[in-house]
Amino acid sequence: MPYGAQSRAVTPELGTVVQKLRDARNVLVLSGAGVSAESNIPTFRGEDGWWRSLNPAELATFAAFKRDPRLVWEWYDYRRGLIANASPNAGHRALAGLETPAREVFTVTQNVDDLHERAGSHQVVHIHGSIWEVICLKDGKTYEDRRVPLPGLPPTCACGGLLRPGVVWFGEALPATACAQVEDYFHKSWIDVALVIGTEATFSYIGDWALRAKRSGALLVEINPSPTVLTQYVDVKLEGKAGEILQEVKKGLSLNPGP
Ligand code: NAD
Numbered sequence: 001m002p003y004g005a006q007s008r009a010v011t012p013e014l015g016t017v018v019q020k021l022r023d024a025r026n027v028l029v030l031s032g033a034g035v036s037a038e039s040n041i042p043t044f045r046g047e048d049g050w051w052r053s054l055n056p057a058e059l060a061t062f063a064a065f066k067r068d069p070r071l072v073w074e075w076y077d078y079r080r081g082l083i084a085n086a087s088p089n090a091g092h093r094a095l096a097g098l099e100t101p102a103r104e105v106f107t108v109t110q111n112v113d114d115l116h117e118r119a120g121s122h123q124v125v126h127i128h129g130s131i132w133e134v135i136c137l138k139d140g141k142t143y144e145d146r147r148v149p150l151p152g153l154p155p156t157c158a159c160g161g162l163l164r165p166g167v168v169w170f171g172e173a174l175p176a177t178a179c180a181q182v183e184d185y186f187h188k189s190w191i192d193v194a195l196v197i198g199t200e201a202t203f204s205y206i207g208d209w210a211l212r213a214k215r216s217g218a219l220l221v222e223i224n225p226s227p228t229v230l231t232q233y234v235d236v237k238l239e240g241k242a243g244e245i246l247q248e249v250k251k252g253l254s255l256n257p258g259p
Pocket of ligand 1 (some may be wrong): 031032033034035037038041042044111112164168199200201202224241242243
C-alpha cells in the first residue's frame with residue numbers, strides 16, 4: 001500500500017459526512033480500539049493500555065503465551081472483567097443508530113469486545129476474534145466462555161487441553177471465515193461511505209479495505225483524535241473522540257434524516 005511517511009491535516013467537514021450518510025444505502029465501518037476507549041477499555045498504544053508495567057504488544061503474542069500461559073491469561077481475565085463491566089458509549093450507539101431499513105451498515109472491527117453488538121449493531125465482523133471465545137490447543141475446538149473471572153488460570157478444556165483466548169495475536173493469521181465475510185461484502189455492495197474510526201490502521205488489511213472502498217467511489221472518512229498512516233488518503237478527517245463526533249453526526253442526521 002502506498003503509505004507515505006507524512007500525513008497532511010484535513011479540514012473537518014462534518015456537514016459533508018452528514019449529507020453523504022443521509023443519502024447512503026451502504027456504509028462500511030472499520031473500527032479499532034479507540035471506539036471503545038470512551039467505555040474505559042484502554043487501547044494498547046495508550047499509556048493506560050499497559051498492565052502491571054507490561055507492554056500489551058508483548059503480551060498479545062503466542063510466544064508470550066507459550067512462555068507463561070498463566071500470566072497471559074491473568075491479563076485476559078482482567079480485560080474480560082473490564083469489558084463485562086463496560087457499557088457501549090455514545091459512539092457505539094450512534095453507529096448502531098445509523099442502521100435504517102434504507103441504510104445498511106456493515107462493521108468490521110478489530111475490537112475483541114462486544115460493545116458494537118451490545119449497542120445494537122447487527123452486522124459485525126470481528127476480524128481479530130472475540131475475547132469471549134476460547135480455543136483448545138489439544139482438540140482445536142472453539143467455544144464461548146463468558147465466565148468472569150475464570151475459575152482457574154490457565155483454563156483447560158474438558159479434554160484436558162490448555163485453552164487459549166480466541167483472539168488474533170500479533171503475527172497470527174486472520175480468521176478465514178471473517179475474511180470471507182468481508183470479501184463477500186465488497187463483492188456484493190456498492191459502498192457509499194466508509195468510516196474508519198479509532199484505529200491506527202497500521203495493519204495493512206485495514207488500510208487496504210479503506211482504500212478499496214474509496215477507489216470504488218465511497219467517501220472515505222477518518223474519525224480519530226490523532227493522525228494515522230491513513231490520514232493523508234482520506235476525503236474527510238474528523239479530528240476528535242469517536243463518541244463526541246459520532247454524536248454530532250447523529251444530531252445532524254436527526255435534523256435532516258433523509259429518505
Ligand atoms: P489501534 O490501531 O486500534 O489504535 C488505537 C487508536 O485509537 C489510535 O489511533 C488512537 O489515536 C485512537 N483513539 C484513542 N482514543 C480515541 C477516541 N476516544 N476516539 C477515537 N479514536 C481514539 O489499536 P491498538 O490499541 O494498538 O490495539 C491493537 C489491537 O489490540 C487491536 O486491533 C485489537 O485487536 C486489540 N485491542 C482490542 C481492544 C478492544 O477490544 N476494545 C482494545 C485494545 C486492543
